[in-house]
Amino acid sequence: MYDVVLVRYGEISLKGRNRSFFINTLIKRMQDSISHLEKRKIESHAGRLYVPVKNDGPQLIEALKKVFGIVSLSPAVRVKKDMESMSFACIKLAEKTIPDKDGIKFKVECRRSDKTFPLSSMEIGRDLGAAVLKNYNKLGVDLTKPHYSIGVEVRDEDAFIYAEKISGPTGLPIGVTGRGICLLSGGIDSPVALWLAAKRGIDVEGLYFHSYPFTSDKAKEKVDDLCRVLSKYCGRVRLHTVHFTEIQKAIKLNCDEDMIITIMRRFMFRIAEEVAKNRKALALVTGENVAQVASQTLESMNVINQVVDIPVLRPLVTMDKTEIIDKAHDIGTYGISIQPYEDCCTVFTPQNPKTKPNLQQCIEAEKNLDIESLVEEAVNKINTEVFYREK
Structure with missing residues (x-):
């Protein structure tokens, strides 16, 4: 009627x-x-x-x-x-x-x-x-x-x-506030961060770090499935996949174990900024939440941010895990995120990661790494796919 x-x-x-x-x-x-x-x-x-x-x-x-x-x-x-x-x-x-x-x-x-x-x-x-x-x-x-x-x-x-x-989902229509690059893993947090950034009118593209053979192709398929769910809201999700294995090997070989996570995140941010420049994006987006893990203390966030000049948006920064999980259920990503396929963040995870690193410690840890060449090689090998809303 x-x-x-x-x-x-x-x-x-x-x-x-x-x-x-x-x-x-x-x-x-x-x-x-x-x-x-x-x-x-x-x-x-x-x-x-x-x-x-x-x-x-x-x-x-x-x-x-x-x-x-x-x-x-x-x-x-x-x-x-x-x-x-x-x-x-x-x-x-x-x-x-x-x-x-x-x-x-x-x-x-x-x-x-x-x-x-x-x-x-x-x-x-x-x-x-x-x-x-x-x-x-x-x-x-x-x-x-x-x-x-x-x-x-x-x-x-x-x-x-x-x-x-x-x-409705409220917010702003996608595209009115520019483009962003979201560091997208297969976990619970980052898909929710991408959704929340898109809700503020940002045309968000995903950046996934793949560490084959340390992580399986199933881990990549999980991220693909997350992009398909997110495309129901975003219309389409462009996903850039970085082959991260060689960088992780270099970090493992040249850095103290307790600094591995921090140095890995600094490399991720460097690569993300290069992708943002290539895609004319104005900000990075992450699923970080204050003090949830070792790389998300304020000290860690500070030294990781030091490697980029672009703004870093953290939509989940004040949410507790229950709130994030509730939102993941609401938008339909939770069931995919909890599938037991590990992402690159689980590779070479130290037993006692440094939770309060300072900038000098990071510089010292990276002194034997050819940062520019490693980043350039990773960016040049990026594979890009587009996931469209299913009709």
């Missing part, structure tokens, strides 16, 4: 003179997400977007609810702005969605953005609620904690009647 999906966005409406750029980008991302469905025009009117339904409501909703920038959406009936049309639509919607049983309570919640309409929001809600009640014997009204709600928006262009609000 629905003929349109009513789409709401949030902070985009606060963007002032740049608002049209953000809205147009959001519409483009929405069109991309529904490109596998029948083509249609998305309308934009003063804080709302309207997507026509063409016998594909469930598929349309499923695609749109993963688009960053959308706060919520509602399948709705679009009618003329008169009480007769709105009453009829409310009655029909109630018949489809509200059971006529003892103890069931409902309300009509009205929002009137068209201030020329002769009735106030409260008066519209009262009269439409009364019209619905005439068709029920047992239904009651509760304006504070109803079992069911009928939403009404009276806008300049038309009136919209709906029975549910479906949450």
